[in-house]
Amino acid sequence: MSHTGDSRDRQFATNLIHFGGEIDKATGASSVPIYQASTFHHEDIFNPPEFDYSRSGNPTRQALEDYIALIEGGTRGFAFASGMAAISTAFLLLSAGDHVIVTEDVYGGTYRLLTTVLNRLNIETTFVDMTDLDAVKAALKPNTKAVLMETPSNPTLKITDIGAVTAWAKEHGLLTMLDNTFMTPYHQRPIELGVDLVLHSATKFLSGHSDVLAGLIVTADDTLGRRVKQLQNGLGTVLGPQDSWLLMRGMKTLQARMAHSEQSAHKLAHWLVQQPEISQVFYPGLDDHPGREIHEKQSRGYGAVVSFDVGSGERAKEVLSKVKIPIVAVSLGAVESILSYPAMMSHAAMPKEVRHERGITDGLLRYSVGLEDIDDLIHDLAQSLRS
Numbered sequence: 001m002s003h004t005g006d007s008r009d010r011q012f013a014t015n016l017i018h019f020g021g022e023i024d025k026a027t028g029a030s031s032v033p034i035y036q037a038s039t040f041h042h043e044d045i046f047n048p049p050e051f052d053y054s055r056s057g058n059p060t061r062q063a064l065e066d067y068i069a070l071i072e073g074g075t076r077g078f079a080f081a082s083g084m085a086a087i088s089t090a091f092l093l094l095s096a097g098d099h100v101i102v103t104e105d106v107y108g109g110t111y112r113l114l115t116t117v118l119n120r121l122n123i124e125t126t127f128v129d130m131t132d133l134d135a136v137k138a139a140l141k142p143n144t145k146a147v148l149m150e151t152p153s154n155p156t157l158k159i160t161d162i163g164a165v166t167a168w169a170k171e172h173g174l175l176t177m178l179d180n181t182f183m184t185p186y187h188q189r190p191i192e193l194g195v196d197l198v199l200h201s202a203t204k205f206l207s208g209h210s211d212v213l214a215g216l217i218v219t220a221d222d223t224l225g226r227r228v229k230q231l232q233n234g235l236g237t238v239l240g241p242q243d244s245w246l247l248m249r250g251m252k253t254l255q256a257r258m259a260h261s262e263q264s265a266h267k268l269a270h271w272l273v274q275q276p277e278i279s280q281v282f283y284p285g286l287d288d289h290p291g292r293e294i295h296e297k298q299s300r301g302y303g304a305v306v307s308f309d310v311g312s313g314e315r316a317k318e319v320l321s322k323v324k325i326p327i328v329a330v331s332l333g334a335v336e337s338i339l340s341y342p343a344m345m346s347h348a349a350m351p352k353e354v355r356h357e358r359g360i361t362d363g364l365l366r367y368s369v370g371l372e373d374i375d376d377l378i379h380d381l382a383q384s385l386r387s
Contacts, residue, residue, distance in 0.1 A: 012071065012186060013255045019070050021063030021248075032063045034245045056233050060241035064248050065216075068206075071251075072185045072198055074218035076225030078232050079244055083181065083201025084109050085237035086215030088117075090148075090177055090197055092231055093224075096122040098145040103130045103160060105153045105358040107179070107201075108347035116349075130160040131291060137168060146175040149195075152182050152295070155307045155342045155366040156359045157282040159291025162298050166194035175224075181205070181333070186258045187301040191220045197228070204333030205304070207250040208257050212243050257335065257371065261304035264374040268367065269306045271378050277315075277385045279363070282307040304369045305332055307342075310385070313362030316341055320365070322384035325377055332368030337377060340366040 010018070021032050035058055040051045051057045061079050069077035080086040087110055094100060102114065104127040114125040126139040130149060147169045151160035162178065169176045177197045178190040184205045190198050200206055202214040219225040232238060239247070269283035284295040285302030295302070310316050319339075320328050326337035330345045340346060343362050347355055355361075369377065 015071055016252055016254055019067045021066055032060055032245060032248060034241050035059045036241055054241070055236050055238055058238075058241050058244070061239055061244045064239070064244040067248060067251065068185075068200070068202075068216045069218055072180075072218040073189055073191045074198065074220055075222050076219050076229070078217040078219075078225075078228050079202075079239035079247075080215035080217070080232070081237050081239055082213050083199070083203055083215040084113065085235075086199055086201075086217050087179070088113060089228065089231050089235060089237065090199055090217060091118055091123065092235070093175065093197075093227060094118075094123050094145055097143055099124040099126065099141045099143045100146045100148060101125075101136060101139045101144060102127050102148045103150040103153050103158075104128055105156050105158060105360060106148070106150050107154045107181075108342070108349045110148075110150075110179070111347075111354075112349035129158075130165065131158050133161065133164050133168070136165055140172060144172070144174060146177060148177045148179070150179040152284055152291075152303065152305070154182065155282070155305075155340075155346065155364060157182075157284055157289075157291075157305065157307060159284060159289075159295045161294045162190060162193045162195065170194065182303050182305055183299055183301075184254060184258060186255050187262075187303060188299040191218065193298060196220050196224055202247055203331060205258060206254060206333075207247050208253065208334060209246075209250050210331065210334040210336065210338075212246045212250065214239050214243055214247050258301070258304065260371055261369045262301050264372075264377065265304040265306050265367075265369040266302060267374050268369055268377060268381075272306065272308050275382075275385060277310060278308050279311050280309040305366060306369065307364055307366045309361055309363045310365060311363045313343065316343075316363050316365055319381075319384045323380055324384075325372055325380040326367065326370070332366070334368065335371045337370035337372055338368040340368070342366055 024033050038054050064079050065077035128135045128139045149160045166176050176195045178195045179199045181201045181204050198218040200216040202216045266285050272278050272281045283306045326339040329338050342360050347360050
């Protein structure tokens, strides 16, 4: 689908509903059809159809891929079977002998991929504190080819200056990649800040309903898009049509969900700061967050994830066993609030000493705020902290 000038000029909320594939051209149906087909008939063998085999392209998946490209402001989008499938594909743009600079407190699955799989393929990684631009610059090697940013980082919500890192990377001919899962294109637009490739675990806020596993990539230019397409087709880690449809349905309410959840997260973070049982609260919307000024420069909101430290692993497990409203689970970004324990969940793949170096303590909890009433969420957490 080619994006019209109209869609680029419209506001974000409008593009979420009117993205170009929302009406079936053949029937006028108000929803993209689910093309549950693996292969497509060639009416004319000398003029092959646009779609020939669903690994290479499926009309339902294509509608989703055009949709995410539009709302991220990129040229091409790609849908994968999971967030890790998308991240793995992005890293396979690199070759043996290449080096990549990565946010130190990156998602645990990304850390595991880099340190246990890609290291065997002779792709080298340096993890750095990306709140420190000098540390990023100091990590440069002759074989450095790419930089992966995650901002806010998971789960300590550290902020990277996207524009500064990207400008430096461009001076050195480096590919820039950014995981935009926490902020989504509603809050943060990395391509407009010069980033080459944007990643999503679409399982989270984009889907929003804890019922889809999916990953997305958006590229800033067609040349990079062609390289990602070659990898997507060659690896075959594509998203099926049913999940593509479910993800599109979830994305239509992205702004409404994110706006509500962020408002509640803001209240929760400010309440947590006042609690004597909490030793530290991590949220970019707090006045004393060290990255707040940079975050406000590059994002239109603070997001719906709040992390806080209850002081010890024992206390963390007590809280997890007592809360009644949030589900205690791996993941985030859903209509229901989700309370996670990074040490045993999202960052279990990270050795304990490495976790602690990055500030991911045994007492750290990550709260993804959903659509419940904030007063109920605070009351529930108060009971769990004090009982």
